[in-house]
Each structure stands twice: as structure tokens, then as C-alpha cells.
């Protein structure tokens with residue numbers, strides 16, 4: 001990125017700033033919620049107690065010497081972070097490591113009886129089976145009679161705004177979803193996005209949250225396949241539970257069952273997706289780098305090659321956006337094309353704004369947002385963007 005002046009990476013130690021509140025308040029709240037959601041034994045409670053002290057008052061501890069992923073975390077920079085306060089290392093790194101340690105504390109990586117038990121599953125299932133999900137699925141019945149391009153636009157917006165349904169965000173900001181959304185798109189490259197989906201090749205969708213975000217992501221994929229806008233789709237999910245509600249393969253299965261069990265048109269979408277998985281037009285991938293504490297600029301070669309071969313990669317959500325453009329306090333008018341120049345192939349970001357990082361705004365838009373809201377528009381989840389680098 002030769003033309004862009006360097007901007008420092010965001011740390012978690014700035015008093016009063018959003019990253020600090022995530023480390024100091026959101027993470028303890030997540031530990032509390034997980035503890036209450038399961039009948040864990042003394043070992044898990046002890047693990048959670050230790051993590052709480054470490055992540056709020058202590059320093060980054062090393063992984064156990066026999067951890068299955070020790071080498072991977074060495075590649076991901078653990079040696080440079082051990083012994084330092086969680087607040088003083090890059091925020092992206094400390095958040096990611098928090099989820100790795102939380103899973104360790106509750107025995108997720110085993111061996112033992114709690115191996116593979118997703119500590120966030122109760123929250124994900126509650127959302128998947130909520131009245132709101134029923135309503136969103138019922139709306140598909142009305143959509144069926146609309147022209148194809150209207151359906152496509154509605155499903156794209158469903159996938160975009162589905163990103164507000166992020167359980168980690170709601171744990172620390174309970175009213176977030178009910179707040180009146182200021183009409184919201186701060187950047188809209190959807191015309192370019194549609195122009196790239198001409199029917200050939202594969203769409204990669206790097207998923208974010210399960211439940212009420214993954215369902216509309218899947219509906220969008222079903223539509224694109226059914227209407228010949230892409231030949232194939234690859235859905236990238238997380239290899240293990242992450243950021244509370246991030247989608248794993250198990251969540252894809254739950255979402256597909258939710259669709260096939262639903263009344264009306266929703267079941268039809270579910271059956272089509274099920275068939276697409278069976279014949280290979282829809283593939284699910286769980287690459288280890290999806291849970292890496294690093295920006296996408298540092299992706300390994302195998303993933304780079306894979307994404308380079310896609311017609312378009314759609315990157316969903318706030319965290320993926322931070323990883324895509326780099327977790328830095330960019331001036332908001334920094335060109336999106338320049339900060340994503342490292343990405344192997346065409347890329348689109350669909351994201352609601354829930355952290356300070358933003359690029360690609362025009363100066364008038366930024367000025368209007370600041371005049372109306374100060375800096376709240378950056379983190380409130382009431383605005384969204386569709387940005388594309390063709």
C-alpha cells in the first residue's frame with residue numbers, strides 16, 4: 001500500500017475508547033454468561049476464574065506446552081504477546097486470543113467430557129428459534145412474487161442488516177437492535193457487486209454470525225445459485241466457536257434444518273441448499289486462518305490461492321472488515337480500493353458499523369454523520385456499508 005501514510009494499529013489501552021470497553025467489560029460479561037449457561041464442574045469454573053483475572057488484571061499467558069495449536073499460535077505472534085497486558089497488545093490479537101482461552105477453560109479442546117461442546121450454543125439456538133426468525137422466514141412468502149432483481153436486492157439487504165444480529169455486541173449493548181436505525185447505508189457499491197455476478201465461477205462468502213445473520217446469507221446464496229448468478233458458492237465458517245455467535249459448520253447444519261423445517265417458501269430454500277451441498281455447488285470450508293488474530297493481508301498461501309480463484313469474495317461483518325482493511329484508525333476517507341489492494345481477487349464487504357474502523361467514505365458523508373451523531377455512528381450498529389473492489 002505505497003500511497004497510504006502509515007496509521008497505527010489499534011490497541012486496547014486507550015481510556016474511554018471502545019476497544020478498552022470490550023476488553024474490560026464485554027469479555028467479563030461473556031465469561032459470566034457462559035458460566036451461567038452450563039452445569040460446568042469445578043475444573044471449568046476454575047478455568048473461567050483464572051481467565052477472568054488474567055484478562056482484566058493480568059498478562060497474556062502462554063498456551064499449555066502440549067496445546068494442539070501451539071505452532072499455529074507461534075506463527076500468529078504469541079511469543080511477542082506473552083507477558084504483556086491484554087490491553088497493550090493489538091486489540092485484534094487480544095480479542096481473538098480471549099476466545100481461544102475461553103474454549104480452553106471450558107474444556108472445548110479436550111480430552112474429556114466437555115470436548116467439542118460449544119459454550120455459545122444456547123445463545124445461538126435461542127436466536128435461531130426466536131419469533132424474529134419466524135417473521136423473517138415468513139416474509140419470504142411475499143417475496144416470491146416479486147421480480148428477480150427485487151428479490152435479489154431484498155436478500156442482499158437481508159444479509160447485510162442480518163449482521164446487526166451479533167450476540168457479542170448485544171451482550172454489551174442490550175438495546176442496540178431496537179434503537180431506531182438512522183437510515184443507514186454510508187456507502188453503497190451494490191451496482192458494482194451485481195455487475196460482477198454474471199453467472200460464471202464461484203462466489204466465496206466469508207461468513208460472520210450464525211442464526212439471524214447466517215440464515216439470510218444462505219438465502220442469498222440459494223437465490224444466486226437458483227438464478228444462475230453464480231455457478232458455485234463456498235461458505236467459509238469458523239473452525240471453532242468464536243466471538244460468541246460466529247458461525248461454525250454445526251451452525252450451518254442448524255440453520256439448514258431450521259429452513260427445511262419451516263413452513264412456506266423457507267423450506268423450499270432449505271431443500272435447494274441441501275441439494276446444492278449434496279451435488280457440490282455449495283461447499284462449507286473451515287480454514288484455521290478464519291480464527292487467526294491477524295489481518296487478511298497476512299493470509300497463508302493456500303487460502304490466498306483459493307480466494308484468488310473466486311469470481312468474488314464477499315466478506316461479512318464488522319470483525320472481518322477490520323481484518324480486511326487492517327485494524328487501524330484510518331481517516332474514513334481512505335480509499336477502500338487501496339487498503340484492500342493486498343486481497344487476492346475481487347472483494348466486497350457487507351457490514352454494519354460496530355467498531356471505529358472505517359474506510360471509503362466520501363467527505364460529505366463523513367461530515368454529515370459527525371454533524372448528526374459525533375462519533376457514535378462508528379460503533380452503534382445503526383449504519384451499514386456495501387463496498388466493492390472490482
Ligand SMILES: O=P(O)(O)OC[C@@]1(O)O[C@H](CO)[C@@H](O)[C@@H]1O
Pocket residue numbers: 022095163166168169208209243316317318319320322352354355
Ligand atoms: O463481526 P461482527 O459480528 O459484525 O461484530 C463483532 C463485534 O461485535 O465484535 C467486535 C468487538 O468485540 C467489534 O468489531 C464488533 O462490534
